[in-house]
Amino acid sequence: MVLTSLENDKVKALVRLQQKKYRDETGTYLVEGEHLVEEAYKHGSILQVIALENMPISYDCDILYVTEDILKKISSLENPPSMMALCKKEENHEIVGDKILLLDGIQDPGNLGTMIRSSLAFGVQTIILSPNCVDLYNPKVIRGTQGMMFHIPIIVMDTKDAITYMKQHHIPVYGTNVVNGVEASSLTSSEKEKYCLIMGNEGSGLSDEVFALCDRNLYIPMNEQVESLNVGVACSILLYELGR
Amino acid sequence: MVLTSLENDKVKALVRLQQKKYRDETGTYLVEGEHLVEEAYKHGSILQVIALENMPISYDCDILYVTEDILKKISSLENPPSMMALCKKEENHEIVGDKILLLDGIQDPGNLGTMIRSSLAFGVQTIILSPNCVDLYNPKVIRGTQGMMFHIPIIVMDTKDAITYMKQHHIPVYGTNVVNGVEASSLTSSEKEKYCLIMGNEGSGLSDEVFALCDRNLYIPMNEQVESLNVGVACSILLYELGR
Numbered sequence: 001m002v003l004t005s006l007e008n009d010k011v012k013a014l015v016r017l018q019q020k021k022y023r024d025e026t027g028t029y030l031v032e033g034e035h036l037v038e039e040a041y042k043h044g045s046i047l048q049v050i051a052l053e054n055m056p057i058s059y060d061c062d063i064l065y066v067t068e069d070i071l072k073k074i075s076s077l078e079n080p081p082s083m084m085a086l087c088k089k090e091e092n093h094e095i096v097g098d099k100i101l102l103l104d105g106i107q108d109p110g111n112l113g114t115m116i117r118s119s120l121a122f123g124v125q126t127i128i129l130s131p132n133c134v135d136l137y138n139p140k141v142i143r144g145t146q147g148m149m150f151h152i153p154i155i156v157m158d159t160k161d162a163i164t165y166m167k168q169h170h171i172p173v174y175g176t177n178v179v180n181g182v183e184a185s186s187l188t189s190s191e192k193e194k195y196c197l198i199m200g201n202e203g204s205g206l207s208d209e210v211f212a213l214c215d216r217n218l219y220i221p222m223n224e225q226v227e228s229l230n231v232g233v234a235c236s237i238l239l240y241e242l243g244r
Numbered sequence: 245m246v247l248t249s250l251e252n253d254k255v256k257a258l259v260r261l262q263q264k265k266y267r268d269e270t271g272t273y274l275v276e277g278e279h280l281v282e283e284a285y286k287h288g289s290i291l292q293v294i295a296l297e298n299m300p301i302s303y304d305c306d307i308l309y310v311t312e313d314i315l316k317k318i319s320s321l322e323n324p325p326s327m328m329a330l331c332k333k334e335e336n337h338e339i340v341g342d343k344i345l346l347l348d349g350i351q352d353p354g355n356l357g358t359m360i361r362s363s364l365a366f367g368v369q370t371i372i373l374s375p376n377c378v379d380l381y382n383p384k385v386i387r388g389t390q391g392m393m394f395h396i397p398i399i400v401m402d403t404k405d406a407i408t409y410m411k412q413h414h415i416p417v418y419g420t421n422v423v424n425g426v427e428a429s430s431l432t433s434s435e436k437e438k439y440c441l442i443m444g445n446e447g448s449g450l451s452d453e454v455f456a457l458c459d460r461n462l463y464i465p466m467n468e469q470v471e472s473l474n475v476g477v478a479c480s481i482l483l484y485e486l487g488r
Contacts, residue, residue, distance in 0.1 A: 110354050113474075114474045114476070114477055117470065117473060117474060117477075118473060118474070118477055120467055120469060120470050121464075121466035121467050121470040121473055122466060122467070123467060144474070146471075146472075148469075148470060151469055185488070220365075220484065222365035222366060222487075223364055223365050223366070223367060225364060225392075225395055226361065226364050226365040226392060227390070228390075229361060229362060229365055229480070230357075230358045230361060230362070230388070230476070230480075232358070232474070232476070232477060233358055233361075233362055233476060233477055233480040236473070236474075236477040236480070236481060237480065237481055237484050240464065240481050243466075244429070
């Protein structure tokens with residue numbers, strides 16, 4: 001059976017998932033495109049595959065066939081993919097390992113996606129998002145992670161609670177600041193064994209309160225004309241150094 | 245005098261600058277927000293400042309006062325800034341220095357902006373864009389550069405012509421590939437003295453033809469699960485290593 005009416009209640013419910021409010025209410029979200037559907041399937045996150053009529057689907061799961069118009073309406077993309085999936089959110093609460101990235105108030109979905117991808121590349125074991133970060137299940141974030149969000153625990157936790165956890169577990173907390181900072185490349189192996197790197201908001205950086213709780217500040221040497229790097233780039237370079 | 249009509253020809257002409265076609269035709273573009281206006285002013289690029297009525301402007305240049313509705317219509321942002329500027333494009337044709345970044349078919353405006361910002365941070369002297377890159381004067385690119393586009397020569401040139409220039413000037417050309425690649429951190433100082441780093445398109449990377457012209461390939465060691473980094477991140481890490 002192929003769903004053809006844009007007014008169908010199922011379609012309306014899927015369209016609403018573009019809004020965080022409905023993702024939160026239902027505990028579900030959408031992934032778009034074959035690659036992300038495959039990653040979500042391997043991870044066991046899929047409730048239903050949504051596919052263009054007549055498309056052969058090899059996954060063993062519930063499938064909803066729809067028209068191109070419906071895909072267009074559900075998708076966040078200008079050129080909608082021929083396959084999407086409705087997924088259930090994962091409830092991670094446990095911090096795993098002692099190589100941690102803590103993101104405090106990151107607002108740009110592209111930046112968050114990029115940092116998740118780089119985290120996996122350079123050996124981060126848990127990513128912590130403060131509650132005021134952009135929603136992990138925002139379609140642009142999911143696209144930016146290139147599916148890597150399914151390969152690493154990502155939890156939402158208050159920044160100060162997270163820092164308290166690090167102090168209790170003797171994990172050094174690194175902020176980023178040139179003032180009183182240590183050049184990232186000069187860290188010794190033992191200083192890179194365990195870490196919690198904190199990256200702050202794109203515009204305002206870390207608050208004074210959070211800075212006061214950091215054990216050290218790291219910095220990346222650069223041309224004086226440049227005030228700062230893109231936060232996704234800065235984070236990735238620091239994780240690259242911490243992972244070496 | 246304050247311009248109040250959305251139907252005014254000047255307003256219509258400014259709105260059209262959101263499209264590349266009209267930026268090309270007129271040789272002009274817009275920058276948005278006080279910081280970018282200041283950078284453009286210092287660089288001598290401004291033809292006219294466009295500001296919200298009653299806003300005090302300290303710049304010595306032509307000023308067009310407009311209503312909030314007009315700013316909203318001209319701006320590419322959801323929350324329009326209270327100051328914008330009409331700027332004239334710069335015609336750079338000369339390659340300066342021997343630390344070059346060559347971008348071949350970069351499509352995402354955010355990625356291009358990020359790479360321009362990182363180039364300046366890590367000592368690149370000229371950025372070359374292939375003709376099929378996203379337009380440098382796209383509003384999102386300009387925002388992503390944070391004004392750094394005014395501090396470095398950026399020229400448009402065919403990729404193969406650019407590589408020919410490098411060969412003639414004995415500047416080694418570095419592609420990016422794990423296969424037959426050199427770990428970026430293992431480059432010696434003399435291998436970093438002069439370089440032309442090429443980064444390829446987000447989806448397809450470098451063409452075989454371009455690869456064949458590279459003197460070496462560089463790579464960034466990473467977790468096997470991750471197929472690739474975001475191109476802006478990969479570029480920035482390589483420039484960080486080349487700049488050390």
